[in-house]
Amino acid sequence: MNNIKKIIGLLCIILGLLAEYYLITAITSGSLVKNPEENMIFALTVIPVSIPVILGGLVLFGYYAFKGEYDTVE
C-alpha cells in the first residue's frame, strides 16, 4: 500500500503541474472560453486561486505522499 501511495504522490505532482499549465494556457489563449469578457473573469478568478490550491496544495500533497509522509497516517 505504501508503494501505491508513493506512485499516487508522483502522479499528483505531475497532475498538479499539468493542470496548472493547461489552465493558464487555456485561459490566456482564450481556448477554454471564447467570450472575451467571460475569459477575463476566468483569468482574474481561476488563475490566482488555482495557483495556491493546485500548485501549492496538490503538488505539496503529492510531494508528501511520495516522500512517504502518509505511510503511517491512521
Added chain:
Amino acid sequence: MASQPVDNKTIWTVIWASSIGTLIEWYDFYIFGTLTAIISIQFFPSENPTAALLAALAAFAAGFIVRPFGALVFGRLGDLVGRKYTFLVTLLLMGLSTFAIGLIPSYKTFAAAPFLVLLLRLVQGLALGGEYGGAATYVSEHVTAEVRGYYTSFIQTTATLGLFLALGVIWITKQQVGTEAFNEWGWRIPFLISAFLVAVSVFIRLRMAESPLFSKIKAEGKISTNPLKESFGNKTNMKMVLLALFGATAGQGVVWYTGQFYANSFIQNTLKVHDDQRVSLMLIAIALATPFFVVFGKWSDKIGRKWIMMAGMLIAVCSYMPIYKTMDSLANETEKTLVPDKSTKMSVMAASTKNPLDIITTTTTYNTYTDDTYIETVTKETKWADATQTTIKPEVKKTVYLSKSNYWMMLFLVFIQIIFVTMVYGPIAAFLVELFPTRIRYSSMSLPYHIGNGIFGGLTPFIATALAATGGAARFNGLYYPIAIAGICLIIGTIFLSNKIDENVED
C-alpha cells in the same frame, strides 16, 4: 467524548441553535445566486446583457472564492476567543449584508450600485467561510463518538435546506406579486426577509453556552496562541489539511454543486423547462432527499465515515453522464415524435415601437409530441424599413412543458443526484472534526471545507457552463469537470483515508 456528559435536551437545543443559524446563512448566500439574472439587470449596466450576467457571475464566483479567507479569519477567531461568539459575528455579518443588498437602489439611479453589491457579496462569502466550521465544531464538541455522525448531520442538512428555502421564498414571492413586479422590485423581498430570520437566530444563539471542550481547554490555559501557524505552518497538521481537501472535501464539493446547482441550471438553461415545473421538481427532490443526510450521518457512526463518502463519489462519477443524457432526452424535441394534429403555428405582425416603419413578426409554435411533451417556441423577427440596416438574428424563446411521466422521471433523476450529495456530505462534518485537535479545530477544518466546497464545488456551474458552451455534442462536456475532480478525490480518499472513528476528540 465531551468533558462532561451533556443531557439530551441540551444537545437538541445546541443542534437547533446551530442549525437554524447556518440554514439562514445558506439561505442568504443562495438567494443571490438564484437571482443572478435579475440582479444583473438591476445592478450592472444593461447595455450588454451578457456582460451584465457575467459581472453578476463574477460576483457569484467572488462570493465563493472569498470563503476560504473567511475560514481563515473566523477560524482563527473561533480558536482564540471561542466558537459561540465567532459564529454570532458571522451570522450578523451575513444578515446585515444580505439585508443591505435588498436596499441598494438600482444602477439606473445609483452609479456605485455594482461596486457596493460586489462588496456586500464579498462580505457574504467571508461570513459563510466562518459559519460552517463554527457550527460543526460547536455541535460535535457537545456529543460523544457513537452519535457524532448522527448529530452533526443535522448541520449538514442546512446547506440543502437553505437552497430549498431560497427557491421556496423566491417562488412564493413571485406567485404573490407577479412576475413583472417581482423583476421590478419584488426580488428585494427575499433579501429583506433575511433581517427577521437573522434576528431570531441571533436571539437563540445568544442564550447558548460556549462549547464544553473549548471551555475546558480555555480553563486549562491550553488555547492556541497562533491557530493559523499551528494549523498550516505545522507539517503534521498541514498533511491532514491536504488529505482532508484532496481526499474528501474537493470531491464532496463538486458532487454537491452538480447535484443541486448544475442540475437546476441544466434544466433551466439547457433544457428550457418551464420555471414552475423546474422549481417544483427541485423543491420536491430536495425535500425527499434531505432526510438522507441524517440517515448517512447516523450510519457513519456504525460503519465509519470513509466508505459512505467514497461510495457516493464512485456512484456519482459513474452515473453523471447517463443521468444527464436521460434528462436531456426527456425534454429534447430532436429525440421525440411530433403529433402534427396537436401542433399549431401562428404569426402576428406589428409595427415596432421604436420605428413604426419597422415590422416585427412574432411567430408562436405550439408543438405536442407523442409522449405528451409540449413545447412553445416564440420567434421574434424584425424586418427593417431601411433595407441597408444589418439584419439581426431572430430572438427565439423556447419553453418546454414536460409530460406528467417525464416530469416525475426528471424529478427522480435530480433526487438520486441529491442522494449522492447526502452520501458524501452527511458524514463529512464528523469526519473533519475527528481529524483535528480542539485547540485548532475551527481553523483547520474550515479551510479545507471551504476550498473544497467553495472553490472546487462553487465554481462547478461556472466552469461546467464554459466547457459546455461550445454547443452541439459538447453539451455534456461540462460534466467532465465534476467527474474528474470527484474521480481524483475518490482515488486519494480510498487509498489514504482511514475509516477509523476517533473515539476521543478531546485532544
